[in-house]
Amino acid sequence: MTDLSMTTKRSLPPAVAVAALGASSFMITLDATALHVALPTIEEDLGASLTALQWIANAYTLVFAGLLLSSGALSDRLGARTVFLWALLFFVGASALCGLAPSTEILIAARAIQGIGAAAILPSSMALLVDAFPDPKERARALGCWSAISAVALVAGPLLGGFLAGTLGWRAIFLLKLPVGMLALAAAARSVGRPERQTRALDPVGQAFGIVALATLVFAATEGREFGWTSDIVIGALAIGVIAAFGFVVAERSHGDPMLPPALFRSRAFTGAILGAFLYNFPYYGALFALSIALQTDGAVPLEVGLKFAPMTATTAIVAFALGRIVARFGAERPAVVTLTTGALGTVILMFGGLEALPFFAGSLLIGIGGATLPAIVSAAVENVPSGRTGVGSAVLNTSRQAGGAFGVAILGSLIGAASLTAALLMIAASFVLGAASLWWCRRQ
Secondary structure, eight states: OOOTTOOOSOOSOHHHHHHHHHHHHHHHHHHHHTSGGGHHHHHHHHOOOHHHHHHHHHHHHHHHHHHHHHHHHHHHHHOHHHHHHHHHHHHHHHHHHHHHOOSHHHHHHHHHHHHHHHHHHHHHHHHHHHHHOOSHHHHHHHHHHHHHHHHHHHHHHHHHHHHHHHHTOTHHHHHTHHHHHHHHHHHHHHHOOOOOOOOOOOOHHHHHHHHHHHHHHHHHHHHHHHHOTTSHHHHHHHHHHHHHHHHHHHHHHHOSSOSSOGGGGGOHHHHHHHHHHHHHHHHHHHHHHHHHHHHHHTTOOHHHHHHHHHHHHHHHHHHHHHHHHHHHHHOSHHHHHHHHHHHHHHHHHHHHHTTOHHHHHHHHHHHHHHGGGHHHHHHHHHTTSOTTOHHHHHHHHHHHHHHHHHHHHHHHHHHHHHSOHHHHHHHHHHHHHHHHHHHHHHHTO
């Protein structure tokens, strides 16, 4: 069998690398956004119980979140190109297994396998993107394109998932990834080089603690609304997560060559960007979820909700593309502060205008601008990661993003149920402002 990592010379332009790496990120995001609207058809076709449906959705998320840090370290150790190409092939194969699954048990297992592939794709693809564009200005523009491609999945996911589930069936959501994934694989194999890999000792104790901490904390955030935040299972998961996180910190501080060097966080710029990543995803994904619940409670059907969100998510994609060029000219932090502050302003409009057509359109449009901050945050983070640590630096960034999104959905969803939309919107606005403050603090290093 041919080794996918053998070819190292680029034969296609860098723009093809951006498209291929963006397509892989698109598929990862689509997997989380398209499937939820198809769960009723899976329930009917496979006779799945409510618990099984929850695990079909969550098996992917938990494995993905739990393995991000370890995958980033693996990317640095084995080489980002090798890890990316094999992980993408692994992900496509798991998608085929999902599409052909004859039972809920096999579908849940295949979704977990998908999560393994996705966790390896994301940090390695970002490391490849950084390596392909060593010039900071060109890199910022490339990150803008990559972020825009990823953002399209937010608006395309529910619409595409609903269309496919209603016409070709839910299996088409997974089988569609086969041609897309193979095209991305072929393009990436011919357009990305091989960053220098690093010879490092293994850190099995740190990796074990990291996996347990991330998986249990994301599980608690995901299931808090379902079981109740004071339930034994959620409190137990939180306790295990906190203990494992403490063990992870101790293990990394005592290891001679740790998976996640504590020295990374001595950089205020890097720390501010990581905090900003959490505070960016928390309000943006939380707003998508909370406003979706509020609109449906107000009588809107799912398709109508998707259409109402289309301007918001389309704005995110368009502004993310443009922001890459702005970051290339002005640096990362100032544009990030502007976009996050704009997101807070949009939230304030919704607080006072409610769900009426014009205030919702204006407010959601501004929140969409806040959601376009990703290329600036990524630029602020990767500029402060030492050479040879891009994989794990990217993994930390994406772990913070995933945690922010998970807790945003969980906490803001709970506020919608227990209090009111106003309380959720107030927290969204505050998070956008805190995110802007963290990026401004990052700038003042």
